[in-house]
Amino acid sequence: MNRICQSLLRPSYRIPAALNGGASASAATTPGSILCRFFAADAATGAAVDKATMDKLVRTNKVVVFMKGNPQAPRCGFSNAVVQIMRMHGVQYDAHDVLQNESLRQGVKDYTDWPTIPQVFIDGEFVGGCDILLQMHQSGDLIEELKKVGIVSELLKAEEAKQQDDKAK
C-alpha cells in the first residue's frame, strides 16, 4: 500500500480552469497540490453560523472539509492528516479554514455536535474527524464511501491498473 501511496504523490495534478473562477474560492496553484477549492475568511464575527447556512456549506461539493489552516498550509497535525488522506485518494474537495472565522468554527461544531476540528462531510453527511477518516482509509471503507458519491479513488485506480498489469504478465 505504501508503494501505491508514494506513486500517487507525483506532481501531475492540475487545476481545471472552471474552478478558478469563483469569487470567494481560490484554487490551489502550487505544483503537486491536489485539486481543491479553498474558501478563505469572510471575516465574519459574532454569532455562530446558523443551521440553514451550514446545510448549504456542507453541500457545495461532494466532499467538504472544515479544517485549521488551508490544504497548502494546514495549521494542525490532525487537519494535515486529513489533507494527506484526501491527496492520496485524489479527492477534489472544498476546504474551509475555521481559524479565519470563529463563527464558522462554532457553527460547524454546533451543527454536528462534534467537539473537534477537522470535520469531513461526504455528500452533505458528516463522516467524522481525523481518527475516523484515518480508520476508514486503512480499512478501505473510504474508497467505498467515495464510490457511492461517484468519486473513484486514485488508490483504487492504481490497484486496478496493477491487477491489469499482473494479468498481462
Added chain:
Amino acid sequence: MSKYDSKYLEEKLKRELQTEYVSVTDESDGCGGKFSAVIVSPAFSGKTLLQKHRLVNSTLSEELKEIHAFSQKSYTPEEWEKVKAQ
C-alpha cells in the same frame, strides 16, 4: 492545560463504558492537553464508527472542554481480537 491525567480518563472510561481494555496515553508531556486512547468495550457493539466515537465523546464531554487534542481507537471485543491478531 487540563487537570486530567491518563489514569483518571482510563478509570472514567472503564466505569462508564465497562471497557474490557482501555489504555490512555498522555502525549502532552504532562500538561494534560493531549491524549490518545485505545478503548475496547461491548457498548460499541452494533454501532457505526461515528456512533462509537460519539459515545466516547459524550462520556468525556466535560473533560474534552479542557483537553485540547483527544485521539481515539474504539473497538468492540470482537474487533479488538482481530486487531491484536494482525
